[in-house]
Amino acid sequence: MGLSGPFLFPETDTKPLATAHPEQTMTDKSNDPNQMTGAAMIVRALIDHGVQHIFGYPGGAVLPIYDEIFQQSEVEHILVRHEQGAGHAAEGYARSTGKPGVVLVTSGPGATNMVTALTDALMDSIPLVCITGQVPTHLIGNDAFQECDTVGITRPCTKHNWLVRDVNDLAKVLHEAFYVATTGRPGPVVVDVPKDVQFAVGTYHPPRKDDVHVSYTPRVKGDAQQIRKAVALLASAKRPVIYSGGGVINSGLEASKLLRELVEVTGFPITSTLMGLGAYPASGKNWLGMLGMHGTYEANMTMHDCDVMLCVGARFDDRITGRTDAFSPGSKKIHIDIDPSSINKNIRVDVPIIGDAANVLGDLLQVFKAEAKKPDIKAWWQEIAKWRARNSLSYKKSNEIILPQYAIQKLFEATRGHDTYITTEVGQHQMWAAQFFGFEEPHRWMTSGGLGTMGYGLPAALGVQVAHPDSLVIDIAGDASVQMTMQEMSTAVQFELPIKIFILNNQYMGMVRQWQQLLHGNRLSHSYSEALPDFVKLADAFGCVGLQAIKPSDLDGALKEMIKIKRPVLFDCRVAALENCFPMIPSGKAHNEMLLPVEATDEATAAAFAGGKALV
Amino acid sequence: MNQPASAYFLEDRHDPNETHTLSVLVQNEPGVLARVIGLFSGRGYNIDSLTVSETESQKHLSRITIVTSGTPMVIEQIKHQLDRMIPVYRVVDMTITGRSIERELAMVKVRGRGDSRVEALRLADAFRARVIDATTESFVFEITGNSSKISQFIDLMRPLGLVEVSRTGVAAIGRGPEGM
Numbered sequence: 001m002g003l004s005g006p007f008l009f010p011e012t013d014t015k016p017l018a019t020a021h022p023e024q025t026m027t028d029k030s031n032d033p034n035q036m037t038g039a040a041m042i043v044r045a046l047i048d049h050g051v052q053h054i055f056g057y058p059g060g061a062v063l064p065i066y067d068e069i070f071q072q073s074e075v076e077h078i079l080v081r082h083e084q085g086a087g088h089a090a091e092g093y094a095r096s097t098g099k100p101g102v103v104l105v106t107s108g109p110g111a112t113n114m115v116t117a118l119t120d121a122l123m124d125s126i127p128l129v130c131i132t133g134q135v136p137t138h139l140i141g142n143d144a145f146q147e148c149d150t151v152g153i154t155r156p157c158t159k160h161n162w163l164v165r166d167v168n169d170l171a172k173v174l175h176e177a178f179y180v181a182t183t184g185r186p187g188p189v190v191v192d193v194p195k196d197v198q199f200a201v202g203t204y205h206p207p208r209k210d211d212v213h214v215s216y217t218p219r220v221k222g223d224a225q226q227i228r229k230a231v232a233l234l235a236s237a238k239r240p241v242i243y244s245g246g247g248v249i250n251s252g253l254e255a256s257k258l259l260r261e262l263v264e265v266t267g268f269p270i271t272s273t274l275m276g277l278g279a280y281p282a283s284g285k286n287w288l289g290m291l292g293m294h295g296t297y298e299a300n301m302t303m304h305d306c307d308v309m310l311c312v313g314a315r316f317d318d319r320i321t322g323r324t325d326a327f328s329p330g331s332k333k334i335h336i337d338i339d340p341s342s343i344n345k346n347i348r349v350d351v352p353i354i355g356d357a358a359n360v361l362g363d364l365l366q367v368f369k370a371e372a373k374k375p376d377i378k379a380w381w382q383e384i385a386k387w388r389a390r391n392s393l394s395y396k397k398s399n400e401i402i403l404p405q406y407a408i409q410k411l412f413e414a415t416r417g418h419d420t421y422i423t424t425e426v427g428q429h430q431m432w433a434a435q436f437f438g439f440e441e442p443h444r445w446m447t448s449g450g451l452g453t454m455g456y457g458l459p460a461a462l463g464v465q466v467a468h469p470d471s472l473v474i475d476i477a478g479d480a481s482v483q484m485t486m487q488e489m490s491t492a493v494q495f496e497l498p499i500k501i502f503i504l505n506n507q508y509m510g511m512v513r514q515w516q517q518l519l520h521g522n523r524l525s526h527s528y529s530e531a532l533p534d535f536v537k538l539a540d541a542f543g544c545v546g547l548q549a550i551k552p553s554d555l556d557g558a559l560k561e562m563i564k565i566k567r568p569v570l571f572d573c574r575v576a577a578l579e580n581c582f583p584m585i586p587s588g589k590a591h592n593e594m595l596l597p598v599e600a601t602d603e604a605t606a607a608a609f610a611g612g613k614a615l616v
Numbered sequence: 617m618n619q620p621a622s623a624y625f626l627e628d629r630h631d632p633n634e635t636h637t638l639s640v641l642v643q644n645e646p647g648v649l650a651r652v653i654g655l656f657s658g659r660g661y662n663i664d665s666l667t668v669s670e671t672e673s674q675k676h677l678s679r680i681t682i683v684t685s686g687t688p689m690v691i692e693q694i695k696h697q698l699d700r701m702i703p704v705y706r707v708v709d710m711t712i713t714g715r716s717i718e719r720e721l722a723m724v725k726v727r728g729r730g731d732s733r734v735e736a737l738r739l740a741d742a743f744r745a746r747v748i749d750a751t752t753e754s755f756v757f758e759i760t761g762n763s764s765k766i767s768q769f770i771d772l773m774r775p776l777g778l779v780e781v782s783r784t785g786v787a788a789i790g791r792g793p794e795g796m
Contacts, residue, residue: 155651156658160702163646180702215643215705318624341696344689587624 034205038167039064039198042131045174047074048206051102053093053466054078055086059106060146061133064198066104078466078495081487083110085459087117088485091126092460095446096421097467098252100127100181107133108146111192112153116453119157121188123450124275125250127181128188130158136196137165150192159187160213165194167202175211184218185339186250218338222355227363228371230310230334230351235372237308239380240268243291246275246449247313247337248357249442255279255358256442259312262365267374269384271299273314274434275449282438288384289393292320293585294431297392297594298384303328304591305383311335313357316347317450326590336360392583392596393435402552404429404504404575408436408476411502414559419471421464423447425457425481428510428581433476455484458501462488465497472500472563479505479532489542492568500562500569506577507532514580518609519587535572544568631687635664636711637718637788638695639796643703644670644678651701652680661694662686665720665763667785677705681788683763708796715791721784722766727754728777736776743769754779 036044042065046054055078058066069077080086083105090101101121105114111132121128135144151163160180162173173191181189234240242263248255256279263270263286270280271288280287289296291303300322303309309331314320316335321327324346333349335342336357343352353360395405408429422437423446424430430447439445446464448456457475465473475482482503492499504510512527539546545565549558549572562569582597586608595608642648649668656663665683670676684694691709699707710716724745726736729752736755740747745759759769763786770781790796 151647152650155647156654185700213643213702216702339700341693341700343696345693348689 054102056104061107083113088459089463092463127186134194161190167200175207222360241306242270245273245314248279251357258361278439298387300591423457423460429504454481461499539570640680665785725779
């Protein structure tokens, strides 16, 4: 080992670096272009996997890798201000491109700061490759400076992880890491590389077939017999619904295309989870809106009363199902998922199909076209029309104060015709964004669904903007969430990433306040932000642009300006402080027991939540 | 449904628990046991018994036998969750196949003199337990069998001067000519 580092970098390398030292290349082995340090292998592997951008933060245990990054130009490194920001940025990058996001952080706190982002990526099935530095192997277990048990800590929050103790294993592990992260149900992986392994010289090899873990064989193609059964069910349906999720997005553009075709061919109504928005266009005539706790009335009623449900790439999570014993009681359920453990986890299904969404949808369509006819579901659509007429997303407009729903609608209007990507933080603003912003294409909507990570949206927007430098990237934020990762505005300024942070500022942790109002006697325990920063001044301090809208009449102009400015913007949109997010399935209730905004008087709300603590 | 104020839907499920024995073939790599155990603790599954050892060192294969209990839905989840782990080759539910043999080994230390010592020896003989260590006032018995037989033997030894027990946990294998 020792401090060999870049000084042993061979000049015969096929991609020689500007500062390689020719006098150091005298030995036989140095003629082999695949002989290199562990640190050089990492950069080489990134290049071999087509990685153009990585997000990271340097520190003692990754300095050899940063030294290699300095001496090349194929991989661009985006320096964040906190490792969590690197993780979310990589998530945004991954979700908006379909490519894996790559993160490089140091040992100890670098690794522990990544835990939130890794868990977030695991919950939402986002492919991330995170390389962490580690203290030298002889110090592992000694409580060395900036040491932590990275593989131990990240084991439950990664799809898989590795500690590389021998430089000659490094190439294989890195290639395997990319494979595991991006295939099957995508997810985050961690490769922990001790500093002595980064310095050590060993043999690199480009990616090859046998790099793959022999015991890892994700299933892609659906069982033909199950698909036939599914088609028979669909063809016989009187009251069908398609319920799609993030799996369709993860599967790639083809899956969304096929999903749209399936809706066209069958004429079925379609709803989607939070993660699945954009797979089917919001302007499509069969679109019911999002389902679940804050989904539309028509989507939830359709789910509850359907006789055949086709679930594609969604996982019946608790925000979707409501009370599980009253979830869509009269339906036969078909479930397409690449992860067998998603099947029958929360809801028992009748026809499970394990496989990739695009692959299975393709086969299903083929069989449907060959063997089935579009069922007549006119009566079902008439019923749905009645539910739609309830207008569950209505809200009381005002000329004095900006309603948050109105702000999102205005934002949506202002961004039409632009190449727009939306990220969000977590809370009321996230739900309003999902309800009122229409997504026409997949990969345009980046939000933290499973983990619900406040602070996700700002760094995720960075990642999206890095991947799409000329697009309009907007983080729809809340005043509380955005402060959690606000430091990344500095990254946006440094790398000239013109992200727009559109803050729905109601001075509360709105969703917390809403729950406190509905369930805890309106005792607003620590949900009010007593000392909010002046976001406009803050923008100024960061070197970006601050904008503000206080009255509804301010919005159009300010939004126009925000979109025009080719610099990062913090937009302080002052909205009604006490607005609640409706419609809503109260806790312990089923899909057909939604609370609609027009009915959400204090008395009705009290009654709906009466199973819980009495409202004051 | 009455439930306390919560952002979660709180439901009681009253499906009866079942006990299942799972055989899990894994790549013997660092941390693989921690992964399996972490899965059980992290997702709140039960481990009644867990036995692990390398079985084919050239192929780096280990076999883990887990006895677990839960509702049928939970047992199905456990199998899927195990199966999706990267280093896991295969998961076989020995209880569902119904054609498996389960064995456990225990070493049982009994201290006593006179009649109880004679009685312990006689019972050991009836249970086909072997004496693997003896002093003038103690025995260590080695007994192999299914778990209930071993538990029964231990119960019988208790009044006869039982000092301590070391059990291996259950190992299981399928009957017939086929491997798992």
